[in-house]
Amino acid sequence: MSPLPEHRLSHLRQLEAESIHIFREVAAEFNNPVMMYSIGKDSSVMLHLAKKAFFPAVPPFPLLHVDTTWKFREMIEFRDKVAKESGMELLTHINPEGVAMNISPFTHGSKVHTDVMKTQGLKQALDQHGFDAAFGGARRDEEASRAKERIFSFRSEKHRWDPKNQRPELWSLYNSRIKKGESIRVFPISNWTELDIWQYIYLEQIELVPLYYAAPRPVVERDGIKIMVDDDRMELEPSEVPKEEWVRFRTLGCYPLTGAVESRATTLTDIIQEILLTKTSERQGRLIDSDQAGSMEAKKAEGYF
Amino acid sequence: MSYSDDLIQEDIHAYLDQHEHKTLLRLLTCGSVDDGKSTLIGRLLHDSKLVYEDQLAAIKNSHDGAKNGEEFDLALLVDGLVAEREQGITIDVAYRYFSTSKRKFIIADTPGHEQYTRNMVTGASNSDLAIILIDARKGLITQTKRHSYLVSLLGLEHVVVAVNKMDLVDFDEATYEQIKSDYTAFAEQLNISKIDFIPLSALKGDNVVNPSENMDWYKGPALLPFLEEVEQTIDQVTDGFQLPVQYVNRPNADFRGYCGTLNQGSVAPGDPVTVLPSGLSATVERVITADGDLDRAYKGMAITLTLAKEIDISRGDLLVHSQDNFAITNQQKLRSHLVWMDQTPLALDRDYELKLGSRRVNARVDIIHHRVDINTLKNVEADTLELNEIGLLDVQLDALLPIEQFTHNKGLGAFILIDKITNATVAAGMISSQQADMVDHHRAEFHTADANKELEGKSAEQIVKWALALEGKAIVTTNFGPQEAVLLHMVNQIAPDTEVLWIDSGYNMPQTYKFADAVTKHLDLNLTVYTPLVSAARRDAVMGGIPMIDDPAHEEFSHQFKIEPFLRAMKETNADVWLTAVRREQTAVRQEMDAVALGPNDVIKVSPLLDWTLADMQYYLEKHDLPDETRYFDPTKVEAGRECGLHTLGD
Numbered sequence: 001m002s003p004l005p006e007h008r009l010s011h012l013r014q015l016e017a018e019s020i021h022i023f024r025e026v027a028a029e030f031n032n033p034v035m036m037y038s039i040g041k042d043s044s045v046m047l048h049l050a051k052k053a054f055f056p057a058v059p060p061f062p063l064l065h066v067d068t069t070w071k072f073r074e075m076i077e078f079r080d081k082v083a084k085e086s087g088m089e090l091l092t093h094i095n096p097e098g099v100a101m102n103i104s105p106f107t108h109g110s111k112v113h114t115d116v117m118k119t120q121g122l123k124q125a126l127d128q129h130g131f132d133a134a135f136g137g138a139r140r141d142e143e144a145s146r147a148k149e150r151i152f153s154f155r156s157e158k159h160r161w162d163p164k165n166q167r168p169e170l171w172s173l174y175n176s177r178i179k180k181g182e183s184i185r186v187f188p189i190s191n192w193t194e195l196d197i198w199q200y201i202y203l204e205q206i207e208l209v210p211l212y213y214a215a216p217r218p219v220v221e222r223d224g225i226k227i228m229v230d231d232d233r234m235e236l237e238p239s240e241v242p243k244e245e246w247v248r249f250r251t252l253g254c255y256p257l258t259g260a261v262e263s264r265a266t267t268l269t270d271i272i273q274e275i276l277l278t279k280t281s282e283r284q285g286r287l288i289d290s291d292q293a294g295s296m297e298a299k300k301a302e303g304y305f
Numbered sequence: 306m307s308y309s310d311d312l313i314q315e316d317i318h319a320y321l322d323q324h325e326h327k328t329l330l331r332l333l334t335c336g337s338v339d340d341g342k343s344t345l346i347g348r349l350l351h352d353s354k355l356v357y358e359d360q361l362a363a364i365k366n367s368h369d370g371a372k373n374g375e376e377f378d379l380a381l382l383v384d385g386l387v388a389e390r391e392q393g394i395t396i397d398v399a400y401r402y403f404s405t406s407k408r409k410f411i412i413a414d415t416p417g418h419e420q421y422t423r424n425m426v427t428g429a430s431n432s433d434l435a436i437i438l439i440d441a442r443k444g445l446i447t448q449t450k451r452h453s454y455l456v457s458l459l460g461l462e463h464v465v466v467a468v469n470k471m472d473l474v475d476f477d478e479a480t481y482e483q484i485k486s487d488y489t490a491f492a493e494q495l496n497i498s499k500i501d502f503i504p505l506s507a508l509k510g511d512n513v514v515n516p517s518e519n520m521d522w523y524k525g526p527a528l529l530p531f532l533e534e535v536e537q538t539i540d541q542v543t544d545g546f547q548l549p550v551q552y553v554n555r556p557n558a559d560f561r562g563y564c565g566t567l568n569q570g571s572v573a574p575g576d577p578v579t580v581l582p583s584g585l586s587a588t589v590e591r592v593i594t595a596d597g598d599l600d601r602a603y604k605g606m607a608i609t610l611t612l613a614k615e616i617d618i619s620r621g622d623l624l625v626h627s628q629d630n631f632a633i634t635n636q637q638k639l640r641s642h643l644v645w646m647d648q649t650p651l652a653l654d655r656d657y658e659l660k661l662g663s664r665r666v667n668a669r670v671d672i673i674h675h676r677v678d679i680n681t682l683k684n685v686e687a688d689t690l691e692l693n694e695i696g697l698l699d700v701q702l703d704a705l706l707p708i709e710q711f712t713h714n715k716g717l718g719a720f721i722l723i724d725k726i727t728n729a730t731v732a733a734g735m736i737s738s739q740q741a742d743m744v745d746h747h748r749a750e751f752h753t754a755d756a757n758k759e760l761e762g763k764s765a766e767q768i769v770k771w772a773l774a775l776e777g778k779a780i781v782t783t784n785f786g787p788q789e790a791v792l793l794h795m796v797n798q799i800a801p802d803t804e805v806l807w808i809d810s811g812y813n814m815p816q817t818y819k820f821a822d823a824v825t826k827h828l829d830l831n832l833t834v835y836t837p838l839v840s841a842a843r844r845d846a847v848m849g850g851i852p853m854i855d856d857p858a859h860e861e862f863s864h865q866f867k868i869e870p871f872l873r874a875m876k877e878t879n880a881d882v883w884l885t886a887v888r889r890e891q892t893a894v895r896q897e898m899d900a901v902a903l904g905p906n907d908v909i910k911v912s913p914l915l916d917w918t919l920a921d922m923q924y925y926l927e928k929h930d931l932p933d934e935t936r937y938f939d940p941t942k943v944e945a946g947r948e949c950g951l952h953t954l955g956d
Contacts, residue, residue, distance in 0.1 A: 004326055004328065006601075006603070007542050007571065007603035007604070008328065008603075009328075009329075009603075009605050009606065010325060010326055010327060010328065010329075011327045011328055011329035011404075011408070011409040012325065012327075013606075014329045014605060015329070016607075017566060017605055017606055017607040018607075020566075020607035021551070021566045021607050024551045024552040024564050024565075024607070025551060025552075025663075027552055028551060028552045028620050028663070051595065052594070052595035052596075053564075053607070054554060054564075055593070055594070055595035055609070056554075056556065056560065056562075056593070057554050057555075057556035057560075058556070140400045140402070141402045147399040147400055147401065148397045148398065148399045148400075163397075166397075167729060167730040168423060168424075168426075168427045168646050168730050168733070169427060169730075170426070170427055170430040170431075170719070170721055170730070170733045171430045171431065171715065171719045171721075172431075172566075173660050173661075173662075173719065173720065173721045175660070175721065175723055175728070175729075175730045177658070177723055177725075177728040178728060179728065190400075191400070191402070191411060193402045193404070193409075195324075195404070196409070199321065199324060199325065202321060203325060269317045269318060269321070272317060272321065273313055273314070273317040276313045276320075277313060277314065
């Protein structure tokens, strides 16, 4: 296909411009915004866009990582490196109540673990710092409940999301008015699809956590899902012997809740090729979605991203 | 289709290169579940291989997945939230994504039930094109008309009428042709510039992605290939530029960048910039992006500008190309269509917050002209607007706002209203006209022919008296040229407060400035001076001074130094009546003039001295002991007897 004329933006450049517009709107209209940084590829793209929006300045808000203490070790290393390079302040939060209760995905299950360490942890962090706007990297193509999500998503004082009581969003005129204690979750990459994300990473050469690339890693198979044994907190059944396998991760989260896929894709183009030829949707590797019917929607209503 | 493209397997780099150059099309689908809308969207997703196996399996396993007999229900692919699934309805706008090797598509899917207006308007606001579904068995129904009206109201220029369920009318050509002609006739009353028709069956897949074998009488493209090729307005580059300042980027004392998304035209370093509403001006220094400075940025790009000098600019200001400035007006009042989106009806006695571009001002609704009955499209009287109602209203603002008509420019013509207590977004507004046009209703009844007949044989003084007694605001213009004191004096005798407008080109002779001063003092004039946006000194220094009359640049010069400031003056003063001292004997054009005519924006232009001779003028000056100055230079005329264009401006 021939290149577009100079004045014509490609779909990616249009998406990029829309995201930049959203970042600037929030920085201008809110007192205390924050970017939720989850270390994954969507967060990496979001951070890249934020840097572009405020170039040559550093984005005028901090990064916030809600740590569940169960993230892959490589994720934490990557997080610290990227934050340092960006010049932005990195805030991390771990739910102290969860730590006191010794919450673990292995003993408490994914539902309790996610609720306490992620949902409650996030609310604590937002309240503690008094953030009035929080950027998140959710996309509308990810899951049915997200297809109707606004770009500016209103949250009550208790951080609740009411799908029936969202503000109509017209043109690119976002309503940023809130009362004290209320907040807005902002999704600058709402209109990006998984393929757009990968294509943009390729085009802009955005650095990713190495876990996205295939490498020999120690895994065990549990309930049909390959779990990487990232540290010795994982108690293995006698039958479970970690095996070195060529695997990679399509999404990243807590290692006990994230399924690895067999892969030999060691370059970005290998990954994109693999994704395009694959026949299952991205979130299937995430255990939290299939917990219960409409589970993402229920979590969102409670305050999860 | 993209996901099954052999290219992915064979040459991923070539594939990525191809997809890097795709464009984006945002579309709106209008119709109810009964029209097969969800099935159509499901079909587009399914046939373009965008449905993953696990999603498909989930639908096939669900108990209602097989309600259409053996074929599973494609509509379930676009199913939404649990809450609405329980109610069996969709409650909002849902966005769907798919792409082919040529384009990425974003579908705004809006439901057809009672919340349709609010939801459809929301979906339409971010769409380039609308697909209106018509059930071939039913033809045009009230809902079709409703949807079409909303699409037209929201300024969508392109509609594709998808005549669906053709399989249920045996793929009958005559049925399709009847619907096509019915719709064409109906759409004449709407403002939609392009309408295309496609007969299809979403359920069976005819003419959705692939051409139908059952309708060989239809020679056009199937829906998807059509959408891949359709031209978009973004393809056209317009003159000038407009950048609403969204954010001022000041990382340190040495850098001050103005960030925003260009909503019109293109901008390059060196372009002259005017700031609205302040009117300050400067020159573009750099066009900055994180990927390097640009030689030129175009509509839709999110950029940062720096200016060659520091002037006061903040969020909410509008940067425009200096020469385009006159097209936009700073207004404190506007007329607009309003779509009410809140449970609490519109209140006329309270302030709402109005957000337009990056600007927020207080707004209060003055007058409701009418409500539009969305089923009959008739205007009906109303004293409020309730949820999902649409009306035409006048809105009063507490600050000046640069605006344009919505149909000309969505960026400066679209706004939302926010309830200042609940903070809810309560209305969407589309500006239908600017204040300068808003007195049309009484002017429409004004007939210049009748007026000229009435004034036949009347003296200049009588004509002045008549003009000043007309409804609305009267102004008088002057150039402080020879004998200009005559009309000013005449007006002053009747209404001494009348605003006097002087367009000072900056090229006047010293004598003219002295004369202007003397007359102003002598008659105690209520004088307002308008000057060009470019100074004479600057024009001389870097823009080649005053061009010769045969120089093509002369027209631009006239515009810069006379027409633009004049139009600006007329718009800002918002005059209804314009008195001028032109005389028939001055030029050939003036020979043909009438004492009363319509000027720009339908202002009533009155020339009381039209039949006076130079001797009459001199006699009047002597009689009233008025000052005069015969030395005069008009840079836009250069030679005597030439028109500058001001009196030949159409209405």
